[in-house]
Amino acid sequence: xxxxxxxxxxIASVLLIxxxxxxxxxxxxVVQNLINPxxxxxxxxxxxxxxxxxxxxxxxxxxxxDELRLSLEVGEVDINAILISITGESATKTLRxxxxxxxxxxxxxxxxxxxxxxxxxxxGLTYLIDINTIGVGTPSIVKIAPFVGKELCSVSDxxxxxxxxxxxx
Numbered sequence: 001x002x003x004x005x006x007x008x009x010x011i012a013s014v015l016l017i018x019x020x021x022x023x024x025x026x027x028x029x030v031v032q033n034l035i036n037p038x039x040x041x042x043x044x045x046x047x048x049x050x051x052x053x054x055x056x057x058x059x060x061x062x063x064x065x066d067e068l069r070l071s072l073e074v075g076e077v078d079i080n081a082i083l084i085s086i087t088g089e090s091a092t093k094t095l096r097x098x099x100x101x102x103x104x105x106x107x108x109x110x111x112x113x114x115x116x117x118x119x120x121x122x123x124g125l126t127y128l129i130d131i132n133t134i135g136v137g138t139p140s141i142v143k144i145a146p147f148v149g150k151e152l153c154s155v156s157d158x159x160x161x162x163x164x165x166x167x168x169x
Contacts, residue, residue, distance in 0.1 A: 044149055044151045045148055045151060045153035047077075048077045049156055050075070051074065052073070052074055052075070052082065052144060052146040052157065053072070053075075053157040054070070054072065054073075054142060054144060054158070055124055056071075056159065058071035058110075059142070059162065059163075060162065060164060060167070061139055061162045062166075066130065066131045067128050067130055068086065068128075068129040068142075068162070069110065069127070069129075070084070070126065070127045070142060071124060072097075072119055072124060072125055072126075072127070073119065073123075074118065074119045074121060076122060077146075078121060079118065079146040079147060079148055080148065081096055081098045081099060082096070082146050083146075083147065083152060084096070084142065085142070085144075085145075086134065086142050087136065087139070087141040088131065088136030088137035088138055088139045088140060089136075089138050089140065090135070092136065093136050095107060095129075097116055097127075099117060099118050101116065101117045103115055105133055105134075106129060107127055107128070107129050107130075108127065108128050109127060110125070110126035110128055140160070140162065141159070141162075142159045143157075
């Protein structure tokens with residue numbers, strides 16, 4: 001009788017350990033499925049925070065022509081588009097500039113043409129944005145957020161005090 005009691009305690013312990021291991025595996029799979037989509041987005045946007053910026057030297061507002069000159073700089077990173085949010089006294093407007101040249105109503109390249117595209121790797125471009133066309137009133141805040149692949153990253157840079165273009169000359 002004594003030997004049988006010891007065997008049943010060993011079997012019970014083995015069953016409890018197996019049950020705990022199975023439950024741990026199930027919980028881990030559920031948690032991993034919840035976390036993986038967020039990790040993929042985080043990894044695609046990781047390390048680009050300071051690499052897509054508003055160029056403060058050439059960004060200004062020209063009240064006489066009602067144009068915002070917006071300079072964007074891209075560092076050592078490959079991006080597919082930039083989302084630009086412009087907040088003015090009457091509204092906020094969001095514009096998307098892609099990596100392929102396209103026409104955007106109210107936005108032109110500073111130096112040439114109406115087709116616009118994002119700056120390439122390690123370069124910068126300046127855009128003229130017609131404030132009357134986009135309808136935000138006098139601009140006060142500009143925020144930019146890059147796209148890496150199909151993922152929209154968080155705001156990488158912003159400017160909250162847009163200088164007058166007359167003060168830059």
